Amino acid sequence: MPVSGSRRVLLGTGALTLVLGGLLLTEPAYASGPLGKDKGADTEQSGGGDSNGIYATAKIQYSGAVTKDGGTGNMTSSDVNWTPPPCWYAPYLGAKDFKKKMSGQIESAKNTPGMGGTAGAAIGEMQRHYEDEYGWTDTPGYKDYNVDKDGEGMFWAAVENPDEPDVLKRSSCNDLPFWVDNGNAPPARFKQAIKPEILAALAYQRMQLPHTKVTLAPAATTKVNLPTWAWLDKAVFGEVQATAALNVPGFSIQATTTAKPVSLKLEPGTADAETFPASGECVFNADGSIGQPYAKGDAGKTPPCGIRYLRSSGDSVFKLRATITWKISWTGTGNAGGDLPDGTFGTTQDVTVKEIQAVVR
Structure with missing residues (x-):
């Protein structure tokens, strides 16, 4: 009762x-x-x-x-x-x-x-x-x-x-x-x-996102005041999905969470540097790539995504951090769906910066 x-x-x-x-x-x-x-x-x-x-x-x-x-x-x-x-x-x-x-x-x-x-x-x-x-x-x-x-x-x-x-x-x-x-x-x-x-x-x-290692030109070693180009190949990054499901007699539901990369943020590892663009945020291109690969003849150009170091790293290295922001959405049983907060994941890579040597006659 x-x-x-x-x-x-x-x-x-x-x-x-x-x-x-x-x-x-x-x-x-x-x-x-x-x-x-x-x-x-x-x-x-x-x-x-x-x-x-x-x-x-x-x-x-x-x-x-x-x-x-x-x-x-x-x-x-x-x-x-x-x-x-x-x-x-x-x-x-x-x-x-x-x-x-x-x-x-x-x-x-x-x-x-x-x-x-x-x-x-x-x-x-x-x-x-x-x-x-x-x-x-x-x-x-x-x-x-x-x-x-x-x-x-x-x-x-x-x-x-x-x-x-x-x-x-x-x-x-x-x-x-x-x-x-x-x-x-x-x-x-x-x-x-x-x-x-x-x-x-x-x-x-x-969710396990792919590691974020950008391609640099020059590669691991660059020079002071020399623009360093940075890019991510379109074949490396795409949508990432994770699914969770519960299935028992009389009850079955599932949901798939999708992460789509939307931007790359570059942090040079030192205050003595400039980023391109100035915000350090490089957006993804329509084809899924980011930035632009360095090509012969680009030495005098400003990269759409990159860094210019203003001083040498000396006997050490600068820790360049590259962080991808991912737009997160989900769909599930019964036409349910919506958005979840953006996610981020970044990794660091070493960059050696040397002074440009001049020959004095």
């Missing part, structure tokens, strides 16, 4: 943590083939699971240009306030498997020393919630763990993002596991239920 009040208040934090400690799913380690050269892996990754397969229904498969170990990729968001989701709710177990798992957790908690009084009462409420239809104003109860509907839906549970450093944020999905019929969306109040937008953000988080 439904009663008023929040289930979290009635259950109590300690009892809830004790019982659900074995049910909150942390995304497990990932395995995949080796990374492709420079452009990330064009291979599939999937979450692992323990020997009895209890994580199998919460796996997210990743493919395309993603990190080989499932960890954070090499792209930095241009929006310092943007973060991937710290946690979400995902399909967990069918009714019979959930009953076996949850009832075992409850019995274990009831037999834990010191779990009397309020904590013991809270555990009892949780047991009645899944066994005797004991519910709250916004949470219906279940009769015998919904085993009469086994195969017609799944219980959903929280998944923590292991790459979220803030433990409180990571554990903020603290609702009790809830039932969703096959083909139905989770109740609207579960705003953190897995959806294409979340998958797109997770693909963004794992």
